[in-house]
Amino acid sequence: MATVLQTIVDKKHYRFIDEEVTWQEAVRLSALSLVEDGTVSDEYYKEIVACIEKHGPYVVFENYIAMPHSTENAKGAFKTGIGFMVSKKIVDFGEDEDGEKKEAKLFFTLSAANADEHMDNISQLMEIFQNEPLLNALMEANSPEDILAAEAKYPCEDTY
Amino acid sequence: MAKLDNKKILACCANGAGSSLMMEKAIDKVMKKYGIKPAELRHCPVSEGKSAARNYDVVFCARPFAKTFDGCEANGTVLIPLKNVMSSPEIEAALKEAGLID
Structure with a gap:
């Protein structure tokens, strides 16, 4: 089965800014x-x-990761997918309630229309988000080939 | 018998679709490591979790939502706010501190 990064490349769900x-x-x-x-x-x-404005930047995690998303079966989410984006410049999401800066360079923007597919995406993203060498390589990526090369070099393992 | 066996565990985030699902999976890894079989482990949005919390033994949420659950502890519910929602080690440490696992 294709990994989420392979699917991102296959479906051209990527952008570099x-x-x-x-x-x-x-x-x-x-x-x-x-x-x-x-x-x-x-x-x-x-x-x-609107959701981030209401609840704060809780979708921004460590290691410059953002996982912007709405609810399952949200208005306008027709299929399940992940919009991947690498921003070469740090995107400032402000501060969290502890005054900690929230910043992102890697975006994994979620659309959830199918529960099983979404669940699988989330499982795989959890492994990616905890794979620091892969994240660092993705931040340097400029092309779909770079995404696949990064994944081949730093494959995800089942983390705890 | 583990203290969390047959207990009900809830994971909440704003939408109930992203980080709460990650939390549920990270919690499940801790349960498996300790051989614990909770009666229920599910995730939902904070809006639903707010009223449902009292029916659960343990409620996990991302830190920004902790204040939403003010008062649920009066009913004996253990509230565990997390800094990193996908960190099984953080969940394990918090459960140890709460005396729910050894």
Whole structure:
């Protein structure tokens, strides 16, 4: 079965940006590859932005990872998928409740329409998010070939 | 018998689709490591978890949502806010500190 990174490449669900953008713009850009093949509506990103505005940047994890998402079967989420984006510049999401800075360079923007597929995506993402050498290689990626090379070099293992 | 056997465990995040699912999976890894069989382990959005929390023995959430569950501990529910929602070691340490695993 294809890994999530292979699927991201196969479906062209990737984007690489070099310009400085706000987190709202970054979320919009990260979802564009999903809009292009009808995985989500062009309005879907607004649901995510509203959610982060309401609950804070809790979707931003350690190691410059952001996993912007809305609810399962959200309005405008037609298929299950992951919009991957590498931002060469750090995207500032503000601070969390402890005053800790929330910053991202890797975006894994989720659309969940099918529970089983989504569950599998989440399981795999958990392994990726805990695979630091892979994350570092992904931050340097400039092409789909780079994504696949990074995965081949630093495969995910079952972490605890 | 492990102290969490037959207990009900809930994991909550804002949407009930992303980080709470990661939490559930990370909790499940700890349960398997200790051979614990909870009666229930599920995830849901904070909006639902707020009222459901009292029916659970242990409730996990990401730190920003901890205040949402103020008061649930009065019913004997153990609330465990997490810094890293996908960290099984953090969950294991928190359960040890709460005296729920040895």
